[in-house]
Amino acid sequence: MPDQPRLELHDLVRSYAGRRVVDGVSLSIAPGQVTGLLGPSGCGKSTTLRMIAGVETPEGGRIVIDGREVAGAGANLPPEQRSVGLMFQDFALFPHLSVSENVAFGLKGRGMGRAAQRDRVMDLLDRVRLARHAAAYPHELSGGEQQRVALARALAPHPRIMLMDEPFSGLDNRLRDGIRDETLAILKEEGTAVLLVTHEPEEAMRMADEIALMRRGRIVQQGAPYNIYNAPADRAAAAFFSDVNVIRARVKGALTDTAFGRFLAPGHPDGAEIEIVIRPQHLRIDFDREGGPRPTAQDGTPARARVERARFIGKESLVEFRLDHDGSRMIATVPSVFLPAAGTVFWLTVRRDRCHVFPAGA
Ligand SMILES: Nc1ncnc2c1ncn2[C@@H]1O[C@H](COP(=O)(O)OP(=O)(O)O)[C@@H](O)[C@H]1O
Numbered sequence: 001m002p003d004q005p006r007l008e009l010h011d012l013v014r015s016y017a018g019r020r021v022v023d024g025v026s027l028s029i030a031p032g033q034v035t036g037l038l039g040p041s042g043c044g045k046s047t048t049l050r051m052i053a054g055v056e057t058p059e060g061g062r063i064v065i066d067g068r069e070v071a072g073a074g075a076n077l078p079p080e081q082r083s084v085g086l087m088f089q090d091f092a093l094f095p096h097l098s099v100s101e102n103v104a105f106g107l108k109g110r111g112m113g114r115a116a117q118r119d120r121v122m123d124l125l126d127r128v129r130l131a132r133h134a135a136a137y138p139h140e141l142s143g144g145e146q147q148r149v150a151l152a153r154a155l156a157p158h159p160r161i162m163l164m165d166e167p168f169s170g171l172d173n174r175l176r177d178g179i180r181d182e183t184l185a186i187l188k189e190e191g192t193a194v195l196l197v198t199h200e201p202e203e204a205m206r207m208a209d210e211i212a213l214m215r216r217g218r219i220v221q222q223g224a225p226y227n228i229y230n231a232p233a234d235r236a237a238a239a240f241f242s243d244v245n246v247i248r249a250r251v252k253g254a255l256t257d258t259a260f261g262r263f264l265a266p267g268h269p270d271g272a273e274i275e276i277v278i279r280p281q282h283l284r285i286d287f288d289r290e291g292g293p294r295p296t297a298q299d300g301t302p303a304r305a306r307v308e309r310a311r312f313i314g315k316e317s318l319v320e321f322r323l324d325h326d327g328s329r330m331i332a333t334v335p336s337v338f339l340p341a342a343g344t345v346f347w348l349t350v351r352r353d354r355c356h357v358f359p360a361g362a
């Protein structure tokens with residue numbers, strides 16, 4: 001039998017001033033799993049998290065933790081009875097308490113003996129590699145160390161689920177990757193289920209086993225990062241993760257003609273406008289020799305294009321092309337050893353299995 005979900009949201013709804021900011025969110029999180037709740041600013045992520053924490057009341061739907069309804073028609077447990085751990089950007093350690101006292105604070109009122117409490121605190125400080133700072137005060141620690149104290153404090157009472165709201169966004173860019181990896185390792189070791197709210201696709205892909213992509217109060221797609229990235233549900237889902245090229249075309253007999261030859265458009269009716277979406281790294285570039293590469297079933301027909309401009313951005317170069325065919329603009333990323341001059345002619349091809357075909361304007 002599969003594990004019972006650690007957390008289930010069923011059709012959660014919440015409005016402010018008559019506007020539904022959370023509009024029927026359903027989601028399930030397995031034990032030991034990190035789920036990234038990913039979406040643009042204002043789409044309702046924090047509101048969803050606050051309802052799970054119990055500091056905000058849903059006006060519709062149910063929240064179930066370990067099979068027990070904590071919010072819904074028949075229940076509304078206060079935050080302290082939900083067994084959730086919280087971590088926010090401004091995680092606010094108590095400045096007048098030492099590191100170990102800060103962590104012990106998470107265990108208050110749980111009827112734990114002094115010795116057991118001390119053991120749990122020291123065990124956690126070991127895990128976050130701060131045991132030798134147990135007696136230090138928060139201002140004596142670096143930003144990353146303070147973050148680890150906050151994590152230890154939140155994990156101290158063994159929460160059934162950790163709720164993290166953009167916990168890394170206040171950190172220095174160069175520190176962030178290391179702290180993310182460390183945090184993830186600790187969470188995995190504890191085996192806690194995690195709901196991580198973020199508006200950054202890279203952060204979600206780096207940390208989450210599963211991503212729930214949210215937009216305007218709804219989950220538009222849920223799945224493993226690889227699948228969400230490579231099989232986006234719609235154009236906006238594709239564009240949330242990277243720049244995209246969009247070719248507009250009209251369907252004729254389940255096919256459509258473009259500068260790159262024919263594309264299959266199964267399921268799209270005759271005469272329909274469609275959009276073919278291609279990420280910049282999936283355009284292939286060939287030098288202008290012998291009329292370009294031969295057309296193939298996999299890559300279609302090459303299209304002649306001229307470099308408009310090329311920019312070096314570190315690990316790759318970003319090249320903007322203009323197609324001879326219709327003057328439309330396409331962007332491609334190429335290895336940064338390559339920075340072609342404006343005006344250079346190339347042939348572009350598009351691998352059919354890297355394209356996504358959607359109805360126009362969806
Ligand atoms: N307490 C509140 N009162 C009124 N409007 C709110 C309140 N909290 C959030 N909102 C609005 O609800 C929308 C969703 O907010 P939020 O859940 O914080 O989004 P996110 O975390 O995805 O950025 C926003 O438009 C925000 O302004």
Ligand SMILES: [Mg+2]
Pocket residue numbers: 045046047165
């Ligand atoms: Mg937020």
